[in-house]
Amino acid sequence: MGRVLVTGMGMVSAIGNSVQENHESLREGRSGIGKVAYFESLYASLLPFGEVKLSNEELKSAQGLRSGNGYTRTCLLSDKAFAEAVADAGLTQGQLSSFDTALISASTVGGMCLTDQLYEDANCKSRGSEYLDAYGCSAHTLKLIKRYRLKGFTDTINTACSSSANAIMLGARLIRSGRVKRAIVGGVDSLAKYTVNGFNALKILSDSPCKPFDVHRDGLNLGEGAAYLVLEAEEVAAGKRTYAQVAGFGNANDAHHPSAMSDEATGAIRCMREAIDAAGIHPSQIGYVNAHGTGTQNNDQVEFFGMRELFAQMPPYSSTKSFTGHTLGAAGAVEGIYSILGLVHSELFPSLNVHEPISGAANAPVSEWKDGYHLNYVLSNSFGFGGNCTSLVFASVN
Known part of the structure; x- marks a missing residue:
């Protein structure tokens, strides 16, 4: 059984719009937690969040996407990180469309980031928006499958905060078992009234930047982002740049x-x-x-x-x-x-x-x-x- 190697990475978060930008922020100790610019909520002016520093329109423009195609912010963030990962790994269209390539993604909120629009559509208070098929947890995965013409095994995992870690684990297991040669694995979540209100009900949101492992810690800050890794079997990764082994x-x-x-x-x-x-x-x-x-x-x-x-x-x-x-x-x-x-x-x-x-x-x-x-x-x-x-x-x- 050969090693499972990481050959590509892509991400967008509150501290950067690429892996390189994230790395620079980590080195400089630059936090992305603070006031939000795009998330609309009662709590937007009351609590700090880790918001991606791009509007939906900027994300669409960066990814060459048109308006009116039913892409929620969750879908937009996942598309950006996914595209960076597959480009970083140098995957061809043939490899993306191969039955030997799997996609396992993860999300907790999915298209419910559009909480108000979901309410309008679900209660027939609208004439039906472009997002009618975008509210599910797997909607972003289906968008990736269609846009990048994926044909192999696909799945979407929702195990709360361990979701994309489990996506990485499943991808590695598929490769180790010989079922696929490569797996694109990761996950996405965007800020949403649905999750903010839920965490607020649990009384675990902090009104200041979070202090993990500090005596005076008083809760978490919700953030948003997307990240994907390309995992490949050792035999097909020969000659490629590799970052690490799972x-x-x-x-x-x-x-x-x-x-x-x-x-x-x-x-x-x-x-x-x-x-x-x-x-x-x-x-x-x-x-x-x-x-x-x-x-x-x-x-x-x-x-x-x-x-x-x-x-x-x-x-x-x-x-x-x-x-x-x-x-x-x-x-x-x-x-x-x-x-x-x-x-x-x-x-x-x-x-x-x-x-x-x-x-x-x-x-x-x-x-x-x-x-x-x-x-x-x-x-x-x-x-x-x-x-x-x-x-x-x-x-x-x-």
Whole structure:
């Protein structure tokens, strides 16, 4: 069984409209969380968000799309990140249309980002808009299939905040089993009244930039974005530039509570351990953990407890959600790419806004960008509502 290699990456988030722009922001410690320009909501002027710095019209123009085609903001963000990833991997149209190429995407809100328009259409208060077939979770995937003429296996995953991490895991498993030669994997979510109102009802939205792993953390910031990775079997990636290997993955469900993790970190510990075991390494070989790190009281305490249980000596860790906000279904892929950037460039990216770490100074998260930090293996955590927990291990290909 050959290795599963990452040969292409594409993304758009609050800190950049490409992988390169995101990388520059991480290096400079530049957060994208703040006032919104395009998201319309009662809370738009009251709460900070991680909003992509492009309007829908700018996204359409950048992707050569016309108005009136039923593309929601979710569809537009996914198209931009997908196009960058396949171009980065140098995939031809023949390869995209091959039955050996799979697409596994992910989203939680899908076309429900148009919450008001959905209400109008669903209750026959409109004459029927261009978005009638765009409200489902898989609408953006169907748009990608049609536009890029994909013919192979496709799927859309919604396991809350672990969605795109599970898309990466499924793509890697399809390649390892010989069912496909390559898989384009990732996810997307845009800001929506539907999700903002829901998280606000849970009382876990912060009115200031989030502080993951800080004693005084008081909630998360919602963000938006899209990220895709091109995974290819080692035999078809020969001679191509490769970023990293998807070395291991683990998924578990503690089934503890609809929106909270168990205090014992049952699912978190199990998925981290499974991912490390699947990579065939010892926990001590993990050089960095990109933590789920939402900034809520429950998540950060449980995740830190789980890492302390698993690692005899805590590796460097941080939460890059302090840059982007919580991008929900896109988070696993966004943070997977950040983990790979750290691996490739021998860098550690910080947790912002941490002034009093919950762990004390000895096991505090990374507080500033560091270069020249050689990494062989990195772990990326994505923990979803309902206890659906996924961890990914990326390995250096050098």
